[in-house]
Amino acid sequence: MDTFLKSGKGLLLAYDQGLEHGPSTDFNDRNIDPNYILDIAEKGHFTGVVFQKGIAEKYYNGKVPLIVKLNGKTNLPRGEPISSQVCSVQEAISLGAKGVGYTIYLGSAHENIMLQEFGEIQEEAHEEGIPAIAWIYPRGEAIKNDVAPEIISYAARAGLEIGADAVKIKYTGDPTSFRWAVKAAGLAKVFMSGGPKAPTDETFLNQVKGVIEAGATGLAVGRNVWQHADPLKMSSALSEIIFNGKDVQQALGMVVAQ
Amino acid sequence: MDTFLKSGKGLLLAYDQGLEHGPSTDFNDRNIDPNYILDIAEKGHFTGVVFQKGIAEKYYNGKVPLIVKLNGKTNLPRGEPISSQVCSVQEAISLGAKGVGYTIYLGSAHENIMLQEFGEIQEEAHEEGIPAIAWIYPRGEAIKNDVAPEIISYAARAGLEIGADAVKIKYTGDPTSFRWAVKAAGLAKVFMSGGPKAPTDETFLNQVKGVIEAGATGLAVGRNVWQHADPLKMSSALSEIIFNGKDVQQALGMVVAQ
Amino acid sequence: MDTFLKSGKGLLLAYDQGLEHGPSTDFNDRNIDPNYILDIAEKGHFTGVVFQKGIAEKYYNGKVPLIVKLNGKTNLPRGEPISSQVCSVQEAISLGAKGVGYTIYLGSAHENIMLQEFGEIQEEAHEEGIPAIAWIYPRGEAIKNDVAPEIISYAARAGLEIGADAVKIKYTGDPTSFRWAVKAAGLAKVFMSGGPKAPTDETFLNQVKGVIEAGATGLAVGRNVWQHADPLKMSSALSEIIFNGKDVQQALGMVVAQ
């Protein structure tokens, strides 16, 4: 994972929401354009950017290390969630990827299919010398609360057990319970999933601060940056917390009030 | 996609309705014959023609660039839609194809199977240096309105994300909302799906004009041409709008009143 | 398909009913023996004989061109019909086959699996230079009337679209509607499926005459020949209609009254 880290910490810009949620849910006239995101990734000093293969193939410019998500789904189908591989490891590498990502809906009735597919991807990625990163989201009828501490730590641990080099998980809500998740992940790096735009900048920066205090490696963020009125200022604030250990108030000072 | 474009615009003649809808639904004594369609494609100056492999193998004459649809289904089965690959990329190329097409029923319970199959096809097509075109039709129990703007733009965006070089989608009904879909598709070319025969020529030409105004690349049309009393005149009218920027009334003048 | 035609017409002897219907339903002490069928095929001047691989391997004598059915099922399971490949194209060829057959239950919930499997078989057969023949029977909960003209013509057209060199379909009941099916099949040859033993010879010969009048290539017949009291006379009657253009009364004269 060193390609995606700076002093052991990481800040990834995620942009697969066009497939996962649809453009009308998450995008506006600016952030619907992948070039806008690439620009933020570069100027905001992100340590990695996350695309599906189509965006990577048509837009990627090589300036920020690339993670290609290898599976994906829309939010349209009903029933137990399943996301299948749509890009091979070889294709991802040929598009410039230095790492690959894969989502596992833990607890889904199709969990075993995704665990198996990730297992194959992880081995292929390691043969190629690149990290395999697991987005692990407990979801489906069996999951009552997908951010309960015991569920989030289970997701983190599952990632370690199946050989993920890093796991992207949701925040539990407080540093103490998230610390347990980080501990469960062991030598697998933990990235908090940014999630939907937080009601205020302070709320979001507090989450990020909690994640870092809990010992996590960093953040994979999308909407809280590229839906922000000033993405670069928010990026700077995140960098200050993640890489420079600043506190929330210091970081907040970098963001223009909304 | 350049093979299928003229000055950056495209007009494709689609003819897989025999499999998708059945001959008794869509055909008459003339247009049931693939040679009739090949004739229209050539004389109507279409930039591409779309066949299933059987038609391509037994009829294709090499005069208009060929897209082979790689999957297909009938409209007979009940339940969540799924269309599986019936022709390999290699076979399509050996039949003369310069591009391949594949339908994805976004929102179907089997969405993941089609996304995965398209993923493999797209990589194989690109290795062979030909474009992969995605017919993206949201369909299934989860889809209440398959031409709602947010659904059509989702289809367009999904196509971009999974690496389609072009997407064929339905019209939203107005240029403004379709422009959003075109924007969502980014560098993937957008073709409107012609759909069933429109009640009047004017209605259809207005749709096409709206599509072009919205910034789309063109049209993949079937029934509105080969069910037309004078397909070549309708083809000319479409060409005028798509390639020459004429308005609807100008184009309408080329079509004999029905 | 030339291997199986005489002056462009064909008469195939089908004998896979042992698997499809069971011996107690269709066989008696004579026709349960494959050698009896081989004898009829030869002496009755059939242009092809259709076996499953087991019969081909243990009985086939090379005298009449062989079609090996590559899939098959019993009539025992409930639920939506599916018939899976039980013989490879290579194996069929090694058993002496000059053509391969495959059944598709159009409209079944498993339609897509059979279309996909046929797609692979068709390509392999064509690489080997032999025809792929599709038995296309609309069946399953979604099919209310499996000999309705629009259903039979759909079956015929589906065969053409997916690359079948010939289709075996049921009779619609009259030459006019069957002519539409033949037209829908285009350059794919159409064989009527003989079906269960007709109540009288005249009834059956009238069907065959109607099929030929409709422009079809011929007949794939089983029970109406090998359940007949005098199979060779019935074979002669069929030959007269199919190859020599005789009318029903002329042909009927060749059959001993039952």
Next chain:
Amino acid sequence: MDTFLKSGKGLLLAYDQGLEHGPSTDFNDRNIDPNYILDIAEKGHFTGVVFQKGIAEKYYNGKVPLIVKLNGKTNLPRGEPISSQVCSVQEAISLGAKGVGYTIYLGSAHENIMLQEFGEIQEEAHEEGIPAIAWIYPRGEAIKNDVAPEIISYAARAGLEIGADAVKIKYTGDPTSFRWAVKAAGLAKVFMSGGPKAPTDETFLNQVKGVIEAGATGLAVGRNVWQHADPLKMSSALSEIIFNGKDVQQALGMVVAQ
């Protein structure tokens, strides 16, 4: 099948009940030990012995020709029966097998999966020059009476059609109806499945006599031998009927009264 026949007849000792039924249902302190069975097979002059691969690998001594069952299941799961391949043809051969066996639950909702898997096994076995033997047991919700004559003859015929060199089927209860099954199997050899321990030796020997009278090749027996108080005497009785054409009373004289 000659490897497993003596003067055209065969007597196979089946011992896969540990997997199919469990040890507590069928075994006692003696017959739970595979060496006990190997001893019976040798001293009882069986023409073949049937094991799963695990027993073959750890116990087989090469004295009696070996058939390895390639699939298997427990009797624990509910629902439509399915038994999947657990041993490859290559592995079976490396364990010393001179033939392979495979069970098909005809009429099961999963019938097509087993027919397809057997199809592949049969071709691989024939390439290797060894016979493929089909255990064909109609079973599942659709099967009301699994020993009805029309069902047993269907099983026999299905075996012939899909290329089995021998079929193992249950007894219909009388020689007349079983003769029809033997006829349906044609050139495929027919072995009666021994089934559970018969109430008396005479009952069982009468069944075996009926099977031989019906023209079958022999018997694949397990529990009626290795659950017997004196397996070797029962083996001798079976040999007398099968190989020497003795009648039941003569054979019965060889068995100690129980």
Next chain:
Amino acid sequence: MDTFLKSGKGLLLAYDQGLEHGPSTDFNDRNIDPNYILDIAEKGHFTGVVFQKGIAEKYYNGKVPLIVKLNGKTNLPRGEPISSQVCSVQEAISLGAKGVGYTIYLGSAHENIMLQEFGEIQEEAHEEGIPAIAWIYPRGEAIKNDVAPEIISYAARAGLEIGADAVKIKYTGDPTSFRWAVKAAGLAKVFMSGGPKAPTDETFLNQVKGVIEAGATGLAVGRNVWQHADPLKMSSALSEIIFNGKDVQQALGMVVAQ
């Protein structure tokens, strides 16, 4: 299995509970760390340690022979249990494994999938010269009592039949019935599954003594060791019973009272 035995007996330390049960169910601040387990395995003189591939890749130090579990699942999904392969045999070997493990939920509606996958793994492992160990747990709607003697002996026998070199099964509760399971396993080695932490040390040691008296090879233990207040003392107690034939009271003397 000799790699994992000392004088024919074995004591394996199992640590895949992080994936199977989640960290919050089974772990505390000490045993959540794989290094803690590796330390116990070495100092406690275990003859083998069992990890998923992720733990093996990031922590394994080569000091105690390694078994890599090749499949795994979480306890989150509802429905019939299925655990799919997430690690290849080749990958396990490259991680240092001298044996591979695989869990089969006997009686599950998906039993056949797991039996088939194990079948392939077993052959690949044997080609590589390492043992294949089957965790066999009857589970699912069809299983009323998963430690009933007839169920446990069935599990043991199934392991032998499908070619497992060793089976890991639950304890039946008494040596007499477990002896039957050991007998059913034949030449396959039997390891008792340790299960959840027993209420008292004496309870657990009594189980282990019963297992050894029944003729089993040993124990695969996790929670009863690494959840213990003094894992090394408990390890010594287990060693005394398993390797040195001590009785429970003697062994108990080695464990500090809790």
